[in-house]
Amino acid sequence: MPELPDVEGFRRTLDSCARGRTIRQVAVQDAGVLHGVSTEGFRKELEKRRFTESDRRGKWLLAHTGGPTVLMHFGMTGRLVCAEPDDTLHAHDRITFTLTGGHQLRYRDQRKLKGLWLADRQQVADLLDEQGPDALSISSRDFDEVLSAHHGGLKSTLTNQSVLAGLGNLLADEILWHARLAPSLRVQGLSPDERATLYKSMGQVLKASVREGCVPPRDNWLTGHRDNGVCPRCGTQLRTGRVAGRGTVWCPHCQPSPDQDSTDRA
Numbered sequence: 001m002p003e004l005p006d007v008e009g010f011r012r013t014l015d016s017c018a019r020g021r022t023i024r025q026v027a028v029q030d031a032g033v034l035h036g037v038s039t040e041g042f043r044k045e046l047e048k049r050r051f052t053e054s055d056r057r058g059k060w061l062l063a064h065t066g067g068p069t070v071l072m073h074f075g076m077t078g079r080l081v082c083a084e085p086d087d088t089l090h091a092h093d094r095i096t097f098t099l100t101g102g103h104q105l106r107y108r109d110q111r112k113l114k115g116l117w118l119a120d121r122q123q124v125a126d127l128l129d130e131q132g133p134d135a136l137s138i139s140s141r142d143f144d145e146v147l148s149a150h151h152g153g154l155k156s157t158l159t160n161q162s163v164l165a166g167l168g169n170l171l172a173d174e175i176l177w178h179a180r181l182a183p184s185l186r187v188q189g190l191s192p193d194e195r196a197t198l199y200k201s202m203g204q205v206l207k208a209s210v211r212e213g214c215v216p217p218r219d220n221w222l223t224g225h226r227d228n229g230v231c232p233r234c235g236t237q238l239r240t241g242r243v244a245g246r247g248t249v250w251c252p253h254c255q256p257s258p259d260q261d262s263t264d265r266a
Contacts, residue, residue, distance in 0.1 A: 002074040003059060004135055004166030004206065009213030010072075010080040011056045014063055014105065017082035018051040021099040023065075030094040033107065033115030045118055046070070046097070058131050058165025068118045071127065075113030081106045135166040136206050143199045147187050154190070155183035156244030167202075169246050170215045170223065175202045176250065177222040177233075182257035183243045183250055189258075222249060 002010070026046050028039040037045070049065040056062065061080075063070040072080070081090075083104045089096070095107040095116060107116060119127065133142055146164060150157050157163055158172045167175070176183050178201035181194060190198070209215045217224045220232050229238045231251040240249050 001076045001168055001170070002078060003168035003171050003215065004056075005171075005209035005212065006079075006214050007056055007059050007061050007074065007166075008136075008210050010061055010074065011054050012213075013080045013082055014051070014054050014061065017080075017103050018063070018097065018099055018105045019054065020050065020052075021101050021103060022050045023047055023097050024100060025098040027096045027098070028094075029089065029096065030112070032112050033094040033109060035115055035117045037118045042116075042118060051097075051099075057128050057134055058161055059168070060127070060131070060165075062124065068120060069124050071117040071119050071124070072107065073114035075109065075111060075115075077111045078107065078109035078114060081108050131161055131165040132163045133165065135164050135171075135202060136210065138164070140196070140199050143202075144192075144195055147190065147195055147198075150187050152187060153183070153244055154181060154185045154187055155246070155248060157187050159244065159246065166206075169248070171205065171209070173226075173249050174215060174222050175205050177255060178205055180254050182255040183248050184257050222251075 023046050026043045028034065028042060031039045034042055045068050046065065049067050052064045052066055054061065054063050059073060061072040063072065083106055084102065085098050085104045087104070090108055092108050092110045093106045094109055094112065097105040099105065109115070132146065138146070147157070150163060155172050155176065158167050158175070159169065173183065175198070179198045181198060215223050222232070225232050225238065226249050231238055231254060234251065234253050236251050236253040238249055239252050240247065242248065
């Protein structure tokens with residue numbers, strides 16, 4: 001599932017492929033990914049406009065054109081691809097923007113759980129107001145204030161986009177493993193030192209992941225061992241379960257919960 005690092009990678013793809021280029025043609029291969037706009041309206045609003053700067057807020061990518069902004073959300077399987085106009089269409093290419101300079105930007109998505117919107121300045125502002133601060137740019141002070149204002153479980157708080165924008169299931173598990181905090185802990189039960197450790201771990205994981213354009217499956221990270229079930233730090237068998245309604249992986253030795261059997265922490 002695309003999370004903050006993936007969308008930041010898509011933003012780089014957008015800039016390198018399309019920034020400063022005029023949209024010569026918009027082809028809608030599947031109108032099912034368009035929201036609040038018809039195929040004809042989407043084409044009419046965008047053709048002959050120029051992609052300008054881009055922004056990202058959490059998992060949303062904002063492609064500005066000097067007119068309406070194209071809002072992109074990638075759901076579970078979406079991505080952006082830079083191609084040549086003569087390249088064969090992929091089965092899951094839903095929208096293609098043919099650009100000056102011989103480039104073609106493609107929105108590719110297998111499951112079509114999200115998609116593309118057109119928004120004016122006010123609509124963009126309204127969307128961003130619904131999002132919490134971006135996890136990559138939030139300051140330690142603001143992060144502490146965000147956590148202090150919530151009373152839920154730790155993982156559910158981290159993955160709530162209205163609280164903190166950009167973190168999904170994979171990132172939350174990785175950050176909590178780095179911070180040695182159980183995903184089932186209550187936010188209000190964290191000490192100041194634990195909140196500081198969590199913020200530091202989040203920054204380290206995000207910065208490394210943004211460089212990769214994804215959460216990398218490193219041998220010394222939880223992501224590299226989610227499938228084989230062994231903690232890369234201590235060798236303990238990892239646990240899997242549902243936390244905040246999400247499939248979750250954690251190490252019972254490195255991330256003990258308060259109600260955990262003492263034999264797990266020995």
